[in-house]
Amino acid sequence: MRLRYEVTRKFAPYVGVELSNTYRGTADFARAAGERTRDARLAADVPHSSLVHGVVEAGRERAIARRIGDITPPRDLADPERVRRGAGNYAAMCADCHLTPGVANAEIRLGLHPTPPDLTLTRAAVAGQSAETAAARQFWIIKHGIKASGMPAGSKAGMDDASFWI
Numbered sequence: 001m002r003l004r005y006e007v008t009r010k011f012a013p014y015v016g017v018e019l020s021n022t023y024r025g026t027a028d029f030a031r032a033a034g035e036r037t038r039d040a041r042l043a044a045d046v047p048h049s050s051l052v053h054g055v056v057e058a059g060r061e062r063a064i065a066r067r068i069g070d071i072t073p074p075r076d077l078a079d080p081e082r083v084r085r086g087a088g089n090y091a092a093m094c095a096d097c098h099l100t101p102g103v104a105n106a107e108i109r110l111g112l113h114p115t116p117p118d119l120t121l122t123r124a125a126v127a128g129q130s131a132e133t134a135a136a137r138q139f140w141i142i143k144h145g146i147k148a149s150g151m152p153a154g155s156k157a158g159m160d161d162a163s164f165w166i
């Protein structure tokens with residue numbers, strides 16, 4: 001099976017010129033960059049194959065599902081004061097990776113793999129999940145983070161549980 005990627009790299013902010021190339025295949029990408037193909041497994045500038053991506057995602061969701069059973073979202077998630085506080089925290093701590101309405105991308109986001117999801121989009125992260133389970137899942141992710149992905153654990157930032165319901 002041959003996996004195909006279209007990867008556009010923009011280095012402009014870092015080296016002052018814009019390099020924009022399209023490579024086909026992870027190994028080709030690494031070879032074209034003059035690197036050993038084995039490096040492609042670890043480097044964040046080379047995406048996972050769709051097979052690896054699928055396996056990692058499925059494992060992550062299974063692990064999270066096992067841990068969120070006893071988390072009950074507060075009933076007042078839409079409370080204006082809660083939303084106002086959440087928006088402030090989001091702007092300060094999350095927007096660089098997860099974007100804000102009308103912003104197409106951000107420098108730090110371009111360099112991360114997996115790419116932080118655009119949280120301004122309303123989408124079901126896990127098909128068929130109830131709104132309550134989806135909220136509990138988000139709470140868990142925001143509190144504990146996701147290892148080796150760039151998603152930080154809010155619990156290590158000195159925040160209390162109430163701050164994670166945003």
Ligand code: HEC
Nearest residue numbers: 093094097114115116117125138141142146149150151152
């Ligand atoms: C340094 C970048 C970075 C910052 C800062 C960051 N995140 Fe993330 N976040 C990520 C990445 C990367 C993922 C995807 C992890 C994966 O796919 O395994 C993620 C995933 C998530 C998810 C799961 C999305 C989904 O539906 O699958 C939520 C929710 C989330 N982040 C919320 C937040 C919140 C809220 C903040 C701020 C308090 C925040 N993140 C700060 C990088 C970041």
